[in-house]
Structure formats: structure tokens, C-alpha cells
Amino acid sequence: MTGSDLSPKVFVSYSHDSPRHKELVRRFSTFLRVEAGIDTHLDQWYEDRRRDWSAWASRHLREADFIMVIASPAYKRRAEGLAPTDEGRGAQYEAAIIRDNLTRNLSAETERVLPVVLPGRSVDEIPDFLCAHSTTHYVVREFTLAGIAELLVALTGVPRFSLPSKGRFVGSPFAGTPFEGTPFEGSPAAGVAFGDSPVGHSPLAATRSGASPVGGPPFVGGAAVPETSQPRRPLPLTSILVPVVRGRDIRLTGARIDGEHYGDSIVLRPTLFASEARGVIEFDLGRRFRRFEVVAGVLDDATEADQVGCFETFHDGVRQPRVECTLGRPARIVQDVSRVLRLRLVAYRPDTVGSPLHAGALSACGRSARLPELAWGNPTVG
Incomplete structure (x- = not known):
């Protein structure tokens, strides 16, 4: 996705650690949707009716272009199977599907699942199966466009600096030297410093x-x-x-x-x-x-x-x-x-x-x- 007019669909997977954490995630998701124009989906915006939350989560996990996993102690514990079965069932269910998707296609899902560390949280709160210390994670220190710059790069696939075209390999400056002591053309002994060009041969x-x-x-x-x-x-x-x-x-x-x-x-x-x-x-x-x-x-x-x-x-x-x-x-x-x-x-x-x-x-x-x-x-x- 490279065009600035194309908005990726993002699903936010997180746990209800505390009312304060829920509010932080909602503020972040609102910023993504309103200020950055990202098609962001969060469970707190869908509490208007009785729902089958497992089916709702499955559909968004399947259809989203990207899944943002919000790091927190409770999410890590539940995603790694260390919480009781009746604690945070939603986070446990979503994490199980994310793990299964990673097992099915590690390369594609590694690019699709984006671990996010919000203000006050830690990289160590990212679930182990997302390999936070060997793969990219995204630390958001402030809810500004500059604060989510790295996320925007991941969502669009457009880096600030592109790989330049490779020039012609120059090889060794000593290739073809007949014998030691005979300067090759363009050598210091021939009157031109290596790396320079004779006058008139370079822009x-x-x-x-x-x-x-x-x-x-x-x-x-x-x-x-x-x-x-x-x-x-x-x-x-x-x-x-x-x-x-x-x-x-x-x-x-x-x-x-x-x-x-x-x-x-x-x-x-x-x-x-x-x-x-x-x-x-x-x-x-x-x-x-x-x-x-x-x-x-x-x-x-x-x-x-x-x-x-x-x-x-x-x-x-x-x-x-x-x-x-x-x-x-x-x-x-x-x-x-x-x-x-x-x-x-x-x-x-x-x-x-x-x-x-x-x-x-x-x-x-x-x-x-x-x-x-x-x-x-x-x-x-x-």
C-alpha cells in the first residue's frame, strides 16, 4: 500500500488491564482514526448492541490489513497462556488466532502484526511469540504524527530513504598491474589520487x-x-x-x-x-x-x-x-x-x-x- 489516499484497515488487539489502560488505548485508536486517517477498529466502539464477540474478533482479525498488538502485563500473560481460563477470554482468544496465523505463514504475518508500546508501557510487556527483541516493534511516546512516523512507514511500505541504484563495481585498483612498481592508470604514482578522476573526465x-x-x-x-x-x-x-x-x-x-x-x-x-x-x-x-x-x-x-x-x-x-x-x-x-x-x-x-x-x-x-x-x-x- 503506497498511495496516501488508501487507508489501511487496522484492528487493535489489547487487554482490559484497567480503566486507565482502556482509556489510553481508546485515545490512541481515536488519534489513528481521526488525525491519521487510518481505518482503525476497536471493541469499545462496538458496544452498541448484543454481539458474538468471538465472531466479531475473528472477522476483524481475518479482514484487517494490519493487527496492532498493544503491549501490557495482562495481555502478555494471557497471550502466553499463563492466565486462568476465565481471565480475559477475549485477549486469550485473539492471541490464539494471531499465534496460529504466525505458525501458518510466519513471513507474511510478521509484517502484518505490529507490536505497539504506548506511553508508560514497556517492550518487555510484548508477548514472547512476537519476538520483540529480534523483530521490529513500535514505541509510541506521543500521540502526534511524528510520534507514529515508524508505524506509518509500516502501514504504507514507504520508507523515508529508498535503496539507491547500485553503480558499477570498480574492482581492485591493482587489477592488471604488470609488475610491482608499475603504476596503473589513475594511481597516485601516475599523478592522480585514487578515487579522483583526471581533469576533464568527471562532472x-x-x-x-x-x-x-x-x-x-x-x-x-x-x-x-x-x-x-x-x-x-x-x-x-x-x-x-x-x-x-x-x-x-x-x-x-x-x-x-x-x-x-x-x-x-x-x-x-x-x-x-x-x-x-x-x-x-x-x-x-x-x-x-x-x-x-x-x-x-x-x-x-x-x-x-x-x-x-x-x-x-x-x-x-x-x-x-x-x-x-x-x-x-x-x-x-x-x-x-x-x-x-x-x-x-x-x-x-x-x-x-x-x-x-x-x-x-x-x-x-x-x-x-x-x-x-x-x-x-x-x-x-x-
Whole structure:
């Protein structure tokens, strides 16, 4: 189910632990149905007449696209057969059918049955047969769309990040070398650092003059990269170093910029409001590297295509020239970091609404908080 206009049918299986727990489950189910538009069904809404509750539960367990199992001590005890036969017969009956369905088709029912942990409950209250510690479970800390984001992904099958297309495998850089000491084409000994392309053969081909967007000469901040420096193999910054400073809205993940996928990127993309005015991340280089290189830009799937992204680098607290990017117009930044102890990267959108309260009010009115959707694509040091 991928279309946002298609509402999945969800059946809520839970136990009547206490009046407070029943109310919590009803509030959660009401939020799903009213605010998220999910076709949710709960027994408390069907008490308008005399019913055969076993037949009612069987029909919903059979017809539902998904079954949400609400974790609680009583449900776990009853679902695992540890409660007296006259205690919570409804939960025992529903759990027995769920167990039988899992035995019949483990793969399909694992995707269909969603263990949910509501506020105040624990993962350890999920029945053992749902394997909470080896399969996905869903912790809901608040009844908001952000609070059920992972559930919405499970219901729609649409993740935030899709698997990128695989490029052509480059193989070993030493394949075909006639004998030791003879450089292969494109090796450091041949004059080009491994991982780079000769000038004129890549859309990111580099010269050492001026500043430009991707496709032209690189922007070189601070001192020029020394021409006499021996080329080194570029190393992914986020893989070899742990940040010493990292903003709350910063994520280390993949990014797509101007049609290119960058798997080891630094992404600034708040969800509901910006926790901080600027997205900051800092690394301790320790003067161990000579060259820093990155592609900075607005994410291709940015919600607001007209945003401007600002990118700044700081060498031991000294700001280098700022770079501004727009959608489809990223910039390549190349800097000499041979004398740099600390490298700080700062990204922001100048018009972002800074106040969480103001941002929430705008969101409630259907207006934009102008949140940044920016990335440092594949930063490397060498």
C-alpha cells in the first residue's frame, strides 16, 4: 500500500488491564482514526448492541490489513497462556488466532502484526511469540504524527530513504598491474589520487582557481591546497572519525544531491521544528590530513524547492568563505586542512522559523516553518 489516499484497515488487539489502560488505548485508536486517517477498529466502539464477540474478533482479525498488538502485563500473560481460563477470554482468544496465523505463514504475518508500546508501557510487556527483541516493534511516546512516523512507514511500505541504484563495481585498483612498481592508470604514482578522476573526465573535475558549483572548478576555502602535496587516497570523514560536536538535527545517512547519490553524508533535515538555528557538526582532525573535500547542496527531494542553503566551514574557529546553494545547483568545496586541529561544518537556511512554538503554530495552520533540507555529500579527508 503506497498511495496516501488508501487507508489501511487496522484492528487493535489489547487487554482490559484497567480503566486507565482502556482509556489510553481508546485515545490512541481515536488519534489513528481521526488525525491519521487510518481505518482503525476497536471493541469499545462496538458496544452498541448484543454481539458474538468471538465472531466479531475473528472477522476483524481475518479482514484487517494490519493487527496492532498493544503491549501490557495482562495481555502478555494471557497471550502466553499463563492466565486462568476465565481471565480475559477475549485477549486469550485473539492471541490464539494471531499465534496460529504466525505458525501458518510466519513471513507474511510478521509484517502484518505490529507490536505497539504506548506511553508508560514497556517492550518487555510484548508477548514472547512476537519476538520483540529480534523483530521490529513500535514505541509510541506521543500521540502526534511524528510520534507514529515508524508505524506509518509500516502501514504504507514507504520508507523515508529508498535503496539507491547500485553503480558499477570498480574492482581492485591493482587489477592488471604488470609488475610491482608499475603504476596503473589513475594511481597516485601516475599523478592522480585514487578515487579522483583526471581533469576533464568527471562532472566534478577540479582545478585550483576560484569558486564554482559542481561541474566547474572547486571552491577552495582558506589557504590554497598546496600543489606540491603528495596525493593521498580520500577517506570518508564520517566513517573514520566520530564527531566531537553534533547538533540534534544532524543525521549521518545517505543523500541525493543534483541527481547523484552520496552514501556517507551529513544531513540537516528537522521534522517538525528546528531544534537549533544552525546545524553544526565538528571533527577532531588533529593535523593528520591535508585535504578536505565535500559536495554541499539542497536535497533533491526537498519539500520546498525554492530554499537557499548556506554552508560554512571553520578551521580552528576561523570561518572560511560561506557557500550558498539552491536546488540543482550544489557546490564542491575543497580546502587545505594540513594545519587544522578542529574542523567545524555549519549548515542552515536563513529564513528558518527558529521558535518551536511558532513553528508548531504554523504547522497547525498548514503553513511552512521553512525547515532546512540540506546535506554535506560524502565529505572526505586525505
